[in-house]
Amino acid sequence: MDFDADLPGHVHRELTRFLNEASAEIRVAEPGFAYAVDALADFVLGGGKRLRPTFAWWAWRGAGGDPAHAEGVLRAVSSLELVQACALIHDDLIDSSDSRRNRPTVHIAFARHHTSSSWLGSPEAFGLASAVLIGDLALAWADDMFSTAGLPAENLTAARPAWRAMRTEVLAGQYLDVRTQATGDTSPEAALRVSRLKTAAYTVQRPLHLGAALAGANQEQVDALLAFGAELGVAFQLRDDLLGIFGDPSVTGKPAGDDFREGKRTLLVALGLQLGTARQAEIITKAVGNARLSEPEVADVRAALITCGAVAAVEGRIDDLTRSALTALRRAHLTGPAEERLTELAGKATQRVS
């Protein structure tokens, strides 16, 4: 089918088209707002793996979606990138992150714009306001793009439960993430709860659910895809945890060791404490939540995690989860090349380097 090859390219094209359409009137009516709209477009079109639209697309294809709806489905699943833009822009503000994809985050960029324009008041307050409002615009436009994708009403209605659940779950995940850090709950269970919402549900399960529902899939197929997504989502998160300390910053776009600096409790950390010697456990314990963790200290943590067997154990867990995810995927009885492509995607997501 059209779009199967170079799906990210087609998603990019749909996003470009929608952003042009959505901003045309307000750009003319309120030129002062154009700078904010451009910042959103740059953010959305500037990068990202288009993972969520890709999962949704293949679920739709595999569940036997009507080829006559391909264009509308492409548009509907592309809107997931606008939800993601809101999530990232607001997350970066909440976490006070300075950079993403090797560029300044939105609140930082707008604070700098304020400073370089020699405006009145606090640059940080202007950065905060801009990031809040640009994230809101992304969320409102996500709904506009999804709802006006040009799909028959019955398909949209069938997909609404997945759309609703996805947005509520990512916000619940973000809130619980912040709350867990505040309560100081360092259990791997708390970390797992957050990653189940932010990674498994929001990134994998709901996009698959959405795509399948748009195709009019039956409950059995949806359930099999949700099971696939749940296992794969956890595997994806475990790979993320490994990349957070072992990844190459020039590829991941963020400094190695930041998970430790932010005090994130992961399965990797829990296993390190459990399997390590007293000395290794001490190195790991001291690193978690140490905002000023140095590069040599990160190297020590890496050595401790490898030597004690925690890394091998997490790698083994990723393999097991990926295998049982693929078993669930086969139960979905997808048609065409979808099973193969989702299998490939599962491999890439769990073995990626960025």
Next chain:
Amino acid sequence: MDFDADLPGHVHRELTRFLNEASAEIRVAEPGFAYAVDALADFVLGGGKRLRPTFAWWAWRGAGGDPAHAEGVLRAVSSLELVQACALIHDDLIDSSDSRRNRPTVHIAFARHHTSSSWLGSPEAFGLASAVLIGDLALAWADDMFSTAGLPAENLTAARPAWRAMRTEVLAGQYLDVRTQATGDTSPEAALRVSRLKTAAYTVQRPLHLGAALAGANQEQVDALLAFGAELGVAFQLRDDLLGIFGDPSVTGKPAGDDFREGKRTLLVALGLQLGTARQAEIITKAVGNARLSEPEVADVRAALITCGAVAAVEGRIDDLTRSALTALRRAHLTGPAEERLTELAGKATQRVS
């Protein structure tokens, strides 16, 4: 028709029902998120004049909406209160406002919750994160409530342009508000531009447009209602400006003179400077943007604005705008009691004391 009497009561009931439905699953799955969901429900159900749903309802009624859709329309227009919840929660955060409706704002309430729970890290950062995410939840749920109101697809499709424009315009208005303060543009034109977006378009015109479109109104009716809304919206804003300095804090819920403390440039101020003596102009100039403006100084500003004739001029302008708004309203040829009720509403909105 049902719901005509006690519309605010029916809006409250629909919001209660929707919030219960929307939160049921996530409350059970993630009890830690319930506190945030409850805060949103308290905010939405805790007050507000239900002005936007009321404008939308009467436009729908007057444009001859199908009575069989009344329940669904009630639900669709009630969702405007969730958009408004997002706007207020995020606005309060952006403006660093401590209280609204005589209660702590969301970011303040969550910072206090953090403090009283003796949690780790910064209470302010937790308050910020919570307000961002709870506002996002309100915006996402507004779309869910609107889209699943149970209306026929063709009615929803007809109303989409109004729904889209409304959310984009309020965000543009908020951004330009912040930007105008930053650039130091103190012209009444800049203030008018912001209030045209935040008050005329978002509060009056688009709700009317939405209601009329849900009824399948023709373009002539929509245009007449938009003209009515534009004039009424400006009159509404002028009343707001007067209340900002002459209002009774125990009724308006905010300290008199805060518009001056925040440095807002209004038509009232512009006229005071134009009509006043050198001494009166000096009193007004010194008050604008004086964050520490005292109660006796506020009294001096009031006296200056009355004596120079600025208040009478603004009152005259409100009368003129209301009159021409009502002329436009008659051109909409609304059916049933809608014209009468919108006329009443216009009177209340421009002559209110809070």
